[in-house]
Amino acid sequence: MGSLENQFTELYIHDSVWNSEVAKRTRSLLKVSAIRVDSKPYADQRSQLSGDEFTKSKKRLYLAPHLGQFFRKCPGTQGAACCNYFVLNLGVQCNMNCSYCYLQSYINSPLSQIYTNIEEALFELEGKAREFPNAPFRVGTGETIDSLSLDDLTLYSAVVVRWFQNFPKLTCEFKTKSANIKNFINLPHSGNVVVSFSVNPEKIVEAEEHETARLWQRLKAARDAADAGFPVAFHFDPMIYVSGWQKLYSELVHLICSLFEPLEVKWISVGALRFPPQMKHILRERFGGDSIGNSSELFLGKDGKLRYDLGLRTKMFTHVKDEFLEHGKKFPVFLCMETPESWLGTFQNTPRKVKGLDELFVAMPS
Amino acid sequence: MEFKILNSSELQWELNFHPTEPWPEIIPVIACKWENGFKVIAGFDRMGQNHLPTIILARGPWITFNRYWQEIPLRPIERIRFENKVGIDIKGQHILAWPLEFQIYLDGRQIPLKNLHPLEYLQPWMGELVPVFLTSSFTASEVREIIELLCDLKLTGFTWEQVYVKENWLGHLKRIRFPKTYQADLTREEKVQEIPWPRGIRAKWERQGDTAGISIQTKVTTPLEWDRLRDVISRLEIKRDLWDL
Numbered sequence: 114m115g116s117l118e119n120q121f122t123e124l125y126i127h128d129s130v131w132n133s134e135v136a137k138r139t140r141s142l143l144k145v146s147a148i149r150v151d152s153k154p155y156a157d158q159r160s161q162l163s164g165d166e167f168t169k170s171k172k173r174l175y176l177a178p179h180l181g182q183f184f185r186k187c188p189g190t191q192g193a194a195c196c197n198y199f200v201l202n203l204g205v206q207c208n209m210n211c212s213y214c215y216l217q218s219y220i221n222s223p224l225s226q227i228y229t230n231i232e233e234a235l236f237e238l239e240g241k242a243r244e245f246p247n248a249p250f251r252v253g254t255g256e257t258i259d260s261l262s263l264d265d266l267t268l269y270s271a272v273v274v275r276w277f278q279n280f281p282k283l284t285c286e287f288k289t290k291s292a293n294i295k296n297f298i299n300l301p302h303s304g305n306v307v308v309s310f311s312v313n314p315e316k317i318v319e320a321e322e323h324e325t326a327r328l329w330q331r332l333k334a335a336r337d338a339a340d341a342g343f344p345v346a347f348h349f350d351p352m353i354y355v356s357g358w359q360k361l362y363s364e365l366v367h368l369i370c371s372l373f374e375p376l377e378v379k380w381i382s383v384g385a386l387r388f389p390p391q392m393k394h395i396l397r398e399r400f401g402g403d404s405i406g407n408s409s410e411l412f413l414g415k416d417g418k419l420r421y422d423l424g425l426r427t428k429m430f431t432h433v434k435d436e437f438l439e440h441g442k443k444f445p446v447f448l449c450m451e452t453p454e455s456w457l458g459t460f461q462n463t464p465r466k467v468k469g470l471d472e473l474f475v476a477m478p479s
Numbered sequence: 480m481e482f483k484i485l486n487s488s489e490l491q492w493e494l495n496f497h498p499t500e501p502w503p504e505i506i507p508v509i510a511c512k513w514e515n516g517f518k519v520i521a522g523f524d525r526m527g528q529n530h531l532p533t534i535i536l537a538r539g540p541w542i543t544f545n546r547y548w549q550e551i552p553l554r555p556i557e558r559i560r561f562e563n564k565v566g567i568d569i570k571g572q573h574i575l576a577w578p579l580e581f582q583i584y585l586d587g588r589q590i591p592l593k594n595l596h597p598l599e600y601l602q603p604w605m606g607e608l609v610p611v612f613l614t615s616s617f618t619a620s621e622v623r624e625i626i627e628l629l630c631d632l633k634l635t636g637f638t639w640e641q642v643y644v645k646e647n648w649l650g651h652l653k654r655i656r657f658p659k660t661y662q663a664d665l666t667r668e669e670k671v672q673e674i675p676w677p678r679g680i681r682a683k684w685e686r687q688g689d690t691a692g693i694s695i696q697t698k699v700t701t702p703l704e705w706d707r708l709r710d711v712i713s714r715l716e717i718k719r720d721l722w723d724l
């Protein structure tokens with residue numbers, strides 16, 4: 114990953130939060146000078162972004178309070194088994210650049226945004242927690258923005274860890290492809306903040322996950338987090354079919370098994386490359402015709418996303434699951450955004466009937 | 480407003496964006512006075528004709544042209560041509576580089592603009608591609624599929640000679656775009672045909688999007704037939720490796 118100070122070429126800060134802690138810290142850490150604005154810049158650009166505009170949006174940062182709802186049920190995907198996940202979005206857009214990133218089909222704003230009113234987000238969450246005191250909500254902060262890659266600007270990780278100490282029934286997930294855990298790792302915590310890393314074999318990280326932390330950096334950060342008593346999690350997602358994929362993923366499983374004990378790992382989710390067909394255009398423009406998204410053999414699934422053949426997916430998931438079993442360690446492996454057919458193919462059962470995973474798939478209030 | 484009979488050469492036709500629908504015969508050409516001449520804003524398909532009944536409006540041509548055609552439901556590429564004339568900054572300009580006939584062909588099949596993005600990359604094949612489409616009877620969904628496949632193939636280095644065949648073109652494109660899946664499906668189909676299906680059953684390996692499997696078709700006309708069929712099928716052995724290839 115490049116250094117944070119040079120990552121943005123434009124910085125806009127809304128007048129109302131110019132003197133907020135986040136704004137002050139961002140101004141002091143970034144080299145670019147901040148522009149004070151009283152409304153969202155580029156507000157007239159609302160249509161779908163071209164590849165070039167999308168790339169530019171990663172370089173422009175806007176700090177402003179969020180005026181909408183923070184806490185939402187994970188949209189999941191049509192027809193997929195739902196793992197009852199909730200998302201708390203603290204910003205939109207990501208400063209890393211994976212070729213397959215689904216944000217390319219989702220974002221239509223020409224700038225990245227960090228929401229400055231985390232207190233209001235947590236207030237909203239507190240309301241839910243009090244309304245449903247027995248619901249063990251799992252809440253992720255890494256859906257529309259990486260949970261930790263911009264944490265040096267916001268220090269939100271520390272705020273979140275402290276807040277979750279008061280709500281031990283809830284679980285929070287920091288989901289990242291960075292290795293930035295330094296802002297919260299030494300804080301006291303209640304063991305309910307899961308530090309999760311999306312992982313892929315290094316060959317794929319290098320080819321497709323641009324500007325992210327290397328695999329070894331992520332695994333080292335995971336080890337450090339586990340040593341500090343934080344539960345960790347791994348997302349084998351998206352698994353990517355390349356020649357020799359079995360060996361590559363076996364090695365990855367082996368690495369994880371040699372570094373972690375099942376008790377330290379809260380969950381391991383597995384999913385395969387998928388994206389909506391309309392994203393292909395932006396992929397072509399940004400990564401060329403031979404990037405993985407364009408050259409893979411993908412077919413339209415029932416949910417309208419392009420996916421590998423169901424048989425191949427099942428084979429890939431089964432491979433990872435079996436590799437973990439082979440190491441004789443019982444890690445909680447589950448499938449992410451997959452159809453009941455994939456579950457049956459991989460686990461010979463539906464998620465609510467797989468021992469150890471049943472609690473993840475229990476229905477929650479939304 | 481004035482009414483005149485004019486020859487084509489007395490009118491200015493630069494706003495002609497080639498509307499798809501012909502201008503109704505009973506309505507005269509409509510033009511606006513502009514500098515020393517008359518700029519046509521509607522009735523473009525009469526261009527080249529003489530003795531044209533023409534209504535002349537005493538209004539600015541661009542504003543009148545824009546107001547009038549904004550109200551008319553235009554097809555996707557037709558709208559791009561129109562917006563291009565009024566200078567609206569629009570996406571999809573690359574499509575205007577394609578021959579008009581082809582633009583009309585695509586509009587005629589109601590293909591949404593988002594499906595035409597790949598044409599941007601197919602420009603070098605325009606000379607070969609356009610005649611193939613114009614002389615074919617592909618459905619709208621086949622056209623969309625072909626454009627998409629061609630784009631992937633072009634960007635991964637295929638030449639026109641490698642991608643084009645006269646017979647079953649779509650099948651050929653799928654075969655070279657998805658070689659592994661295609662081969663696996665082919666092998667499975669062969670295996671399905673080796674299974675001793677009872678008489679009256681038509682079975683084949685069939686792909687639908689990201690799933691594929693054996694599709695079985697039969698017709699049962701009597702309860703006795705059903706009993707017999709059920710009996711034979713229950714004894715059929717399909718090896719698991721059919722799915723595990």
Ligand code: SF4
Pocket residue numbers: 207208209210211213214215216257258259289290325
């Ligand atoms: S880290 Fe995640 S959000 Fe960021 S670019 Fe990669 S896939 Fe997208």
